[in-house]
Amino acid sequence: MESADQNLRQLMAAYQAGDFDAFESLYGSFAPALTRYLTSLAGERDLAADLVQETFLRIHRARRSYDPRHPFEPWAFAIARHVYLMDRRARARRARREASTVPDAAPIASGHENNFGKRFVHQLMAGLSQERRDLLGLRFVLGLDFHEIGERLGLRPGTARVRLSRALAELRGQAEGKQ
Amino acid sequence: MMPGSAIPSRLREQVRISMSPARPLAASWMRALALAPLGVLALVGIPAYFGHRPDLPADAAVLAGLSAVQLLIGWCVLAAALREAVPGQSLSKQALAALSALACGAYAAIVFFTANASLTHVPAGRESLYLRVCLGTPVVLGLPLLALTAVVLCRAFPLRPAIAGGLAGLGIGLFVDSGWRLFCEVTDPAHVLMAHGGSVLALAIAGAFSGWLWSRSSSWT
Numbered sequence: 001m002e003s004a005d006q007n008l009r010q011l012m013a014a015y016q017a018g019d020f021d022a023f024e025s026l027y028g029s030f031a032p033a034l035t036r037y038l039t040s041l042a043g044e045r046d047l048a049a050d051l052v053q054e055t056f057l058r059i060h061r062a063r064r065s066y067d068p069r070h071p072f073e074p075w076a077f078a079i080a081r082h083v084y085l086m087d088r089r090a091r092a093r094r095a096r097r098e099a100s101t102v103p104d105a106a107p108i109a110s111g112h113e114n115n116f117g118k119r120f121v122h123q124l125m126a127g128l129s130q131e132r133r134d135l136l137g138l139r140f141v142l143g144l145d146f147h148e149i150g151e152r153l154g155l156r157p158g159t160a161r162v163r164l165s166r167a168l169a170e171l172r173g174q175a176e177g178k179q
Numbered sequence: 180m181m182p183g184s185a186i187p188s189r190l191r192e193q194v195r196i197s198m199s200p201a202r203p204l205a206a207s208w209m210r211a212l213a214l215a216p217l218g219v220l221a222l223v224g225i226p227a228y229f230g231h232r233p234d235l236p237a238d239a240a241v242l243a244g245l246s247a248v249q250l251l252i253g254w255c256v257l258a259a260a261l262r263e264a265v266p267g268q269s270l271s272k273q274a275l276a277a278l279s280a281l282a283c284g285a286y287a288a289i290v291f292f293t294a295n296a297s298l299t300h301v302p303a304g305r306e307s308l309y310l311r312v313c314l315g316t317p318v319v320l321g322l323p324l325l326a327l328t329a330v331v332l333c334r335a336f337p338l339r340p341a342i343a344g345g346l347a348g349l350g351i352g353l354f355v356d357s358g359w360r361l362f363c364e365v366t367d368p369a370h371v372l373m374a375h376g377g378s379v380l381a382l383a384i385a386g387a388f389s390g391w392l393w394s395r396s397s398s399w400t
Contacts, residue, residue: 018200027186053190060194062336064201065265075267082266082338154267 004029008072016063027056033073034080037152040137041084051087055080074154085130124174132167139164204335207265211258214331217324218250218354225320225358232364234297241296245289246357252285253353257328260346264337275342282349286376294366301370313363313374314381321348321355321382329389340390348386352379 008029014022031052038048038055058079066075125133131153138149146157146164153160204210226235235242259278262268270278301309328347337343356375365371 016201016203018198020195020198023194023198024186027190031185053187056190057193058336060197062266064204065335067203067206067265070267075265078266078269078338079336 005071005073009068012063012066012072013068016066016068023060030072030076031056034076036142037077037138038080038084040141041081041134042087047087051080051083054087055083058083071151073151077152081134120175124171127174128167128170131163132170135160135164135167136171204265207262207268208258210261210331211254214257214328215254217327217351218253218357221320221324221354221358222246222250222361223358225355226361229362231361234299234364235361238297242293242361245293246361249286249289249353249357249360252282253350253357255350256282256346256353257350260328260332260343260350261335263339263346264332264335264343266336266338269339270342278346279349282353286353286379287372290366290368290371290376293360294368294371297366299365300367301365306370309363309365309370310374313359313365313370314377317352317355317359317375317378318381318385320359321351321378322385324354325351325382325386325389329386329393333393337390340394341387342390344390344393345383345387348383348389349379351386352382355379355382 008026011022011026011029015026034052034055035045035048038051039045042048042051055076059076062079066072125136128136134153135149138144138152144152146160149155149160149164150157155163226232232242256278259270259274263270325348328351329344332340332343332347356379359375359378360371363371363375
């Protein structure tokens, strides 16, 4: 039985040759995994759906840069991550522009301590590097094992494990520092 | 095959109207091979146009041999730049650090080895002139070569254009200097590292800056 990666490589090669049906098959095969990955990065399904479309458009523009002798997923996920980072940068710019015109928010009313907890976690995550946020998302949101995480990020499983451990240690350190 | 309705209509139309065969790029080392003539042009063309250093005929094997080694290092750096430009093949921080250290270390070794073989100094009172000429001229010669290399880089889809551009600039800088050192008669490491090395660094910075500018343009977003 062909592996999933072999199937994706063949579809991509046919797509590069100008076969639109191959593009449709590629979308059908890969979009679910791409959606899960972008959901883990973006945290919202609707945003992830937009980013999936944008990623496939970039894949279309960049299709000649794919080498069929190499696995498909690292190439495609690298583009997806780039799309997510560009979108995040654009949102941050918009938020800064809006923040300069919006008055200060009211203090948190009593009875909203749960929201404070979620906000606390978001603040902690925001303090991590993008790589560490990716690792935490792939492991604890998507539930991938270290072998799968390594394939997504181009790391050996052992390296992924060590880096995740460091990410958790940093998260713990930040939480203790803020309390 | 999944039903075609799985693809959003906007995406389907945008892909359909621009669908055409796209020949995959060759491997990075093969595309770097295509750029190798630029190095040979610099190695041979610069001393042919500006004249060669007086000790070249006597020490041709050592001087030209070291320039050939430097050319090879520049070619390896260019190949790394072309690999960096392909999504999913980006170099790790460790690989980038090792490559930069290797290139700088090898360059310094060539400088000191050449000085050891035949030490010559900048004529007294002309330090400023030699600095300007040996720093500025290689940069001017290297910029068109860097522009050509940038065209090759952009045909991939560099996700870190500044890094790819910086590596390309470093490679082109080493190319140009491999020919310039066959023209400039001064082997004093102080002059070579500051002026010639300065031109290599300037081209690397120019490449990184160009990559950064391109990442801000609509061609990349």
